[in-house]
Amino acid sequence: MSLEKEALLRALGADVIRTPTEAAWDSPESHIGVAQRLRREIPHSIILDQYSNVNNPLAHEYTTGPEIIEAVVSTPSTSSRPSTEKVDVMVAGAGTGGTVTGIARAIKRTHNRDCIVVGVDPKGSILAFPNSLNAADEGAQYVVEGIGYDFIPDVLSRDPTHVDVWMKSSDEESFAAVRTLMRSEGLLVGGSSGSSLSGALKWLATGEEGREIASTPGKNVVVLLPDGIRNYMSKPWFLQIAMEGEPSHLAGIIAQALQKPAEVSRDEAKLSVKPTEAQARAPSPPPASYQLI
Secondary structure (H helix, E strand, O other): OOHHHHHHHHHOOOOOOOOOOOOOOOOOOOHHHHHHHHHHHOOOOOOOOOOOOOHHHHHHHHHHHHHHHHHHHOOOOOOOOOOOOOOOEEEEEOOOOHHHHHHHHHHHHHOOOOOEEEEEEEEOEOOOOOHHHHHHHOOOOOOOOOOOOOOOOOOOOOOOOOOOEEEEEOHHHHHHHHHHHHHHHOOOEOHHHHHHHHHHHHHHHHOHHHHHHHOOOOOOEEEOOOOEHHHOOOOHHHHHHHHOOOOOOOHHHHHHHHHOOOOOOHHHHHOOOOOOHHHHHOOOOOOOOOOOO
């Protein structure tokens, strides 16, 4: 869990207990095991239990799904931007699985039963179906937060009638997609959003079904971006993207401009202030130097 998430919780008055990442989900030392232990010890305490609570997928079936459908249906087809006016493909990452399960049910039951739902699961997680997709990297560590688990949550539907296709994503692919979204679209999203986008692009480029969708004008592919970057701004992967990016196309112009002697316009000269006697006697400061960062 990122430092930003912990700081926010503590600011709201919460007590935060960190558990070892390497602890198995059913270990007494895992976040689930510790929560269950505290529930037994703290009077009147509850666990909302996003892994088993049926209200998790229901929230997305009754709110997120209809919102997506309405956004697509209400956008008319035009000659410059043709549209089937349907959600043809829905792509979402899976953590507890409540989001992708609920949205899939909403779209297929009320809007377009032929919609292709693509679930994205990080390498190292075991949520993807069939299980053979997980075999190569099972148990491997991954940095992306918010998606993937080492057990199958009760609220996740792996039924192919809900989630048609699963794609596996690596940290490298996810963070590269985050960078693309930031630089190309100005969207400050987190790692799981990058996983969703990288999974969508991979599916559209590799499979026969995906390539057909990608080459058909008017098909609507919706990719859910569930997280913002503010929760991850202290993470090394984000700092590398933010601080080590290549200079913009203006970098050369800026560098040349800063090498020239400073010029004062007439308007700026009118605003100049006459120095005091003490200032006039003071030695002149050295010329300014600039560093383009």
